[in-house]
Amino acid sequence: MNSQIINPGQNIKKDLWITIAIQVITTFLLIIGSLVLKAIWIIALAMPLIIIIWLGWTVYYKKLGGMISLSVLFGISLGGFILLLPNNFMPLLLRIAGALFSFGLGWLGIWYFAKSIKGTFWWWAVVPATLTFALTGITVFNKTSFFDFIFFIGFGVGIGLMVWGLGEKLFGLIIAGCLLITSSPGIAFSWSWAQNLSVVSQTGVMLVWFALGWGMITISSRVLADKFTWWPLIPGGVLAMVGLGLYLSGDPILAKTALNNTGTMGIILFAIYLVLMRARIRR
Numbered sequence: 533m534n535s536q537i538i539n540p541g542q543n544i545k546k547d548l549w550i551t552i553a554i555q556v557i558t559t560f561l562l563i564i565g566s567l568v569l570k571a572i573w574i575i576a577l578a579m580p581l582i583i584i585i586w587l588g589w590t591v592y593y594k595k596l597g598g599m600i601s602l603s604v605l606f607g608i609s610l611g612g613f614i615l616l617l618p619n620n621f622m623p624l625l626l627r628i629a630g631a632l633f634s635f636g637l638g639w640l641g642i643w644y645f646a647k648s649i650k651g652t653f654w655w656w657a658v659v660p661a662t663l664t665f666a667l668t669g670i671t672v673f674n675k676t677s678f679f680d681f682i683f684f685i686g687f688g689v690g691i692g693l694m695v696w697g698l699g700e701k702l703f704g705l706i707i708a709g710c711l712l713i714t715s716s717p718g719i720a721f722s723w724s725w726a727q728n729l730s731v732v733s734q735t736g737v738m739l740v741w742f743a744l745g746w747g748m749i750t751i752s753s754r755v756l757a758d759k760f761t762w763w764p765l766i767p768g769g770v771l772a773m774v775g776l777g778l779y780l781s782g783d784p785i786l787a788k789t790a791l792n793n794t795g796t797m798g799i800i801l802f803a804i805y806l807v808l809m810r811a812r813i814r815r
Contacts, residue, residue, distance in 0.1 A: 559582070562574055562575055576616045580610040583609055584606055586598070599649060603641035604638045607637050607639065607641070608635060611631030615627050615631050632664050636661040636665045640658070655700050666688025682719055686715065690710070695709075696709070697752075711742075714744040714745035714748065717741060719738060721738075733781075736778030736779030736780070738775070739771045740771070746764040747765065750764050750768075
């Protein structure tokens with residue numbers, strides 16, 4: 533029986549030597565390929581390939597510190613390889629977007645591989661991942677302004693916080709995420725992207741965007757409970773009404789048209805009220 537017992541340390545040493553051998557062979561093949569194809573930049577692919585091999589080794593043996601550092605290094609090295617690609621192979625802006633996306637993949641690796649080591653996903657790692665994914669959108673613009681960065685950074689962090697809150701079932705993070713998802717586009721759209729609007733109308737548009745965030749909180753709350761949480765509609769409704777009022781007051785022609793149609797709007801609201809009362813009586 534004792535002769536059949538396998539020493540775990542021997543298995544680790546054996547797998548370690550196998551890993552090193554695979555890395556040496558991979559590097560050698562890449563060097564040969566770069567010389568044959570006369571493309572020296574192919575050698576840069578050796579770094580992310582070596583790192584991902586070590587990453588698999590650390591995950592298999594549940595080395596938490598190695599997994600975290602190697603996941604981040606994999607994203608950085610893969611992004612560096614993409615940046616080193618020649619211009620005729622990929623344009624510069626597309627390479628920058630690919631590098632940012634690769635860096636985000638490194639953080640997603642931490643989120644995913646933590647399940648194999650700790651038994652649960654690390655949802656916090658989604659926040660830097662979604663932030664870097666969102667920043668890839670900056671490459672779409674030829675010229676970026678301060679409001680563009682507000683949009684992409686706020687939207688990326690908001691998505692990450694919302695996913696984190698839904699994964700951990702933390703309502704506070706869901707609230708922060710929903711508000712960031714709508715407030716950052718609201719600021720960028722009203723003060724940078726919208727044209728031919730007065731300052732008052734721009735403020736109104738921004739407040740309407742803020743109101744959408746409170747509405748998203750109500751919709752997202754259904755994931756955590758068997759019923760909707762209705763209280764966010766109170767500040768959302770106030771912001772929506774104030775924003776709509778400011779938007780109309782900033783455009784005299786539009787405000788006049790809205791006032792002329794006040795009777796029609798009142799009839800529509802009264803009809804909705806009757807439908808809701810009828811549904812309540814049936815219940």
